[in-house]
Amino acid sequence: MTLNSQEQQRIKRLNEHMAGLLSIKQVAELMQVSERQVYRWKASYREKGVEAMAHKNRGKANPRRIPDPMREHIVQQAKGVYAGCNQHHLRDLLEEREGVMISRSSLRRILEEASILTPIPAPKLKHRLRRPRYRQEGQLVQIDASPHAWLQERGPRLSLVGGIDDATGKVVGAIFREHEDQHGYFQVIQQMVERYGRPLALYHDRHTMFPASDHHASQHESVEEQLRGTKTPTQLGRLFTQLRMTSIAARSPQAKGRIERLWGTFQNRLVSELRLAKACTLEEANAVLQEYLPRFNARFAIAAAESTVAWQAWPDELSSQDCFxxxxxxxxxxxxxxxxxxxxxxxxxxxxxxxxxxxxxxxxxxxxxxxxxxxxxxxxxxxxAPPDPIHHRHQEPPQPSAAVEKTKAQPKKGHTPPANHPWRKRAVVSSRQ
Known part of the structure; x- marks a missing residue:
């Protein structure tokens, strides 16, 4: 039997007491227990020896321990159906799909015992300055797109376009597209406006489809725009103006870190959800996404610092058909x-x-x-309109044959006027006397 250092210290003090070097009171003071407890140790030590100093529950299984069949089932699912899921997501999937209620710490210990490590590596620590969240829901919405192998090897590579509220972390709209385009942003903004309303400001990157800052815009203006003094707005810029939403261009990905972290979460959790749903096409991926967003918001969204919301109602003078x-x-x-x-x-x-x-x-x-x-x-x-008339191209006339070309190449003989031709007669000039 192996004893820990504290139990070995008890045996040492009891031996010193039995040898007459220490009294019961001194042993109690050194071990920081009562004298009555020292008497109990002494009686047990004389009766059972060294084994009496070990804890009575040592070697016994914890009655609240997770049963071995459940442990084996969790390990089997973590290696099979739910392979690649992080520990938090795996716990949620076990609760939702398997009915297994387990804490994250217990799940971590079970996975570590089975040598199953989390697929997300620990990030390198960097010094960052925290930006406080906006205090009201709807004050600022961050929008961006993430190209990724969302369907893994089952389908094409897609881009996920979405927006997240800065105050609550709620995903206000998202859609899969074949690539990042203005059509996807139009649809995300339309989802957001129909569900919540118009935000006060939109935070985005410096893609050319977005309105740019004054310094960035002046570098890309045409000569006509510089002479006119105005820059032709992009399609999204025109939409922002119509809906009276402020456009803010971020100067780095870290500046809009909230939606960048959202992509990291989606690239782990949403990829697993798409795989479990066996989604292989763009339409199937969008169907899974719309079903998953309410569960995601219920799990991760938080309450804003202020209960009042900043969402604005749709203007009565605008038509959604003319905006989107x-x-x-x-x-x-x-x-x-x-x-x-x-x-x-x-x-x-x-x-x-x-x-x-x-x-x-x-x-x-x-x-x-x-x-x-x-x-x-x-x-x-x-x-x-009727199609324009077809204009046939002018075709060159066919080239003459060699015989005709040779005939044309021979020079013509000159015409010699006869002797009585008027031109041969000498002109007679009459002079007046």
Whole structure:
């Protein structure tokens, strides 16, 4: 039997007492126990020897220990179905799918005993300055996109576009796209506005599709924009202006660290959720995502410092159809047609105007592919114009044969006028006397 240092110290003091070197009172003071306890130790030591100093529960199994069959089941699931999940996520999955209630610390000990380490390496420590959260929900929303192998080897590589509220950590909108594009950001903002409202500000990176800062914009202005004194807004910039949302461009990924950490969490948890759901396509991934977001927010979102929210209601004078679309200006030709993305669109007369020639109209392209023509806020009836006539290229005439070419190459003989030709007669000049 192995004794710890404290138990060995008891035996040493009891031996010194039995040898007459220490009294019961001195042993009690040295061991910081009562004299009655020393008498108990002495009686047990005389009766059972060294074994009496060991704790009585030593070698016995804890009655509250997790049963071995459950331990084996957890290890089997961690190596099989839930392979690659971190410990926190594995605990949640065991509770939701298996009905196994276990603490994270107990799960960690079971996994360590089975030599199953967490897939997330410990980050290198760096000195960071904490930025306090915004105090109200809806004051600031961080938006970004994360290209990643979300479907692993089962499907194509996708980009996850999303937004997170700075005050609560709540994911206000997210969608999978084939790549990062303005269509994805339009859909995320539309999800956010329909569910919560308009935020006061949006925090984003310096991608060219976003409104840029004044210094960054001046470096990319065209000559026309510099002469005009204004810069043509991007599609997202126009949307921010319409919805009266402030645009803030971050100067580093660390500046918008909240959504960057969200991508790290999603790249571990959401990848496992997609794998368990056997999602292989873009549509299946979006279906799993919309089902997962409420569970994620219930698990990770926190309460804001202030109970009042800063979300703004939708303006009555705006139409969502006119906001969440791509808008471009076109000039109407004399035949009342415009050109848009390689196709001709015929504008039809209505009660407002008979002819639209030389008018400036706006083309609203919805994200379902439909097109609407707008003039001064009113829709213009239109249809597909007849295709332009096909102009055949001018073909060179066939080359003459060698015989004809040789005939043409021979010089013609000159014409010699006859002797009685008037040109041969000498002119007679009569002189007056």
């Amino acid at each position: 679309c791509l808008q471009e200006q076109r000039s109407v030709s004399n035949d009342n047609t415009i050109s848009y993305k390689g196709q001709r669109i015929q504008l039809l007369p209505d009660e407002q105007r008979i002819s639209w020639a030389r008018c400036k109209v706006m083309v609203h392209e919805q994200f379902d592919g439909s097109i609407r023509i707008v003039y001064q806020g009113q829709s213009v009836p239109s249809r597909q």
